[in-house]
Amino acid sequence: MTVRTYRQALHDTLRGEMLRDENVFLMGEEIGVFEGSYKITAGLLAEFGERRVKDTPIAEEGFTGAAIGAAMLGLRPVVEIMTINFSLLALDQIVNHAAKIYGMFGGQAKVPLVIRTPGGGGQQLGATHSQNIELYYAFVPGLKVVAPSTPADAKGLLLAAIRDDDPVLFLENLALYNTKGEVPDHDTPAEIGKAKVTREGHDLTLIGYSRMAYIAKNVADALAESEGLDIEVIDLMSLRPLDRATVVASVKKTHAAVVLEDDWLTYGIGAEIAATISDGAFDYLDAPVRRVAMAEVPMPYSKVLESAAMPTNDDVINAIFQTLEAVGRRLKKVGQSHD
């Protein structure tokens, strides 16, 4: 185990995979000479050369589609789209080609592509640079979507994504790049499609992914200390496929759930989690499933307004307390105590 930042874990994994497999190569804007907009790929051009670290023109549709075409011939491109906002320019290639080529040609061509891209607002970047639209990709059959929240998971899921023969959208987050954590030295890929219980508990299930999984763990630990609450935390890890079984098993145990997400509330990722819990744990719920999400506005630039739009730790804590209060009222009503 070594303590690394999320950024370093990504960098090291990319480098390790490029050393291991000659077919792995990188494409993206400013990943080479500029060393990466967020410095994930720093040093890789110098080490591997232009053939394997390709600075692209500003042409998301063109270079993402090119990566798909190269993948059809058996190369294993890892494309960096500078932020998930710009992925919209490549939406047609991702949704209509990456996701569908394997299926619509009867399984004759695989697309072993990885698209790495950060979401995350909160840095006063303005409306078009602050969106979290992973939902658009989690929605599409044929894609896999993963979202690591720790440096260790960044390594594990990136290994899995690169070695997977399907197109994987690898969701990073601007706020997570500098976070630190212990990273295993061995190269063991994580399992795509599986969620992780990052804290066991009995009072309530707190569910999140990416930055919100990180916040969920911190809030649960803090509430354990300050309030003696015993909250179970689930890091979804994978948005497509979604590990419904882990979520439902947890809520069957705790009888209450709060979902945390950085995307917009209406039709967001949390809506699918809530529907899943309602379907799989209906008779086990003592309160409605609560979601904490971003305010549905184009993200303003002014710091005060931006902060008001984004979910805070307090929003999370309030949602937990309100849900537990609702649980208490219900149990009182039905004459039960919390087990």
Place this chain on the structure above:
Amino acid sequence: MSDSALTKPKGAVKKSAAKATRVGGATTTQSSKTSSPPKSSPPTRPTAKKTATRKADAEQLITFYRDMMLIRRFEERAARAYTEALIGGYCHLNLGEEAAVVGLMSALRETDYLFTNYREHGYALMRGIDPNLAMAELYGRVDGVSKGWGGSMHMFDMTHRLLGGYGIVGGQLPLATGAALAIQYRGLDEVVMCTMGDGTANIGAFHESLNIAALWNLPVVFVVINNGLGMGTTVAKASAEPEIYKRASAYAMAAERVDGLDPLLVLAAAQRAVASARTGRPFLLEVMSERLRGHSVVDPAKYRSAEEVAHLAQFDPVPNLASRLLKSKALSAADLHKIDEEVTARVDGAHSFAQASAVPEVSTLFDYNYATPVANDSRRRPGDPLFAVVARGEVVR
């Protein structure tokens, strides 16, 4: 090649007394009902007086004629099958483009790759795909070249290096560019050909792909089949620069425009383009052609007048080549008839094969979700509940 109608962007424009011209095309602002030559563009039709066809050319032309007839009869049979509800959805035909198709495909090695749009049946046949398997795909059967998953627009065969078959206009261009990138990455000498229609020249992916290809010296030939129409929108109404080959200069890319009526001219131009791409200089080849019928089998093409359609008939490459072969005595009328009989029998056989092929099992619906198996894949039919339904009284808390 004295009757060449080729033009290069910077070369001198050859003016010849073209007897007839295409109507409804990009290059004239005149009424579409006139027959005068286009005023502003290089001529795109061979001169009336042709030179004698050489012997080697004659043999090539006979092969071309057979291939063009196969495409012609296959497409006619597909149109008929559509009316018989054996084919559903979309069905776009290569009728009128046969010379372009055979000329282009003959310039490729077996190891070169092809990406096309959705007007692809003729290309599939010329890549060497068995007409049985192509027809089975149209009929949605398991023996189809895409196992029934693609249909008319999404044929694919890795062995014959037909890499699709795409319905999104321009979508195939970035893919083709990337395939060329993979070839370059591996240091191989294969070439990618990417065909498209005239309407495609206006979509963003055209710009991005040509720029990337030229910038990175990729082995790709972009081919615009200019038949003068998107669906019903003329090139003049869609393209600020209707001479599409000229757009290559924006990327410092080589380009040519060729008359698609003569398969030998198409072959020669395609060979020049492919040779250029093989050295790492990508190429834009514009092939002037005609679409004899509507955009697809369900399009009655009411935007074309009866006179226009009658006028088009003289640009039908199949009877054009037939009369050329007869005139040069390369073939007799009996020979032509025999070829027709043979290809018609072949196409009838394809229909029988396709009809007899099984439809896919519903149990295979999720077989191609992913290439790499993964946990928790959502394999639910519309009627399936998310979880087993549990009656209220059964829950033990």
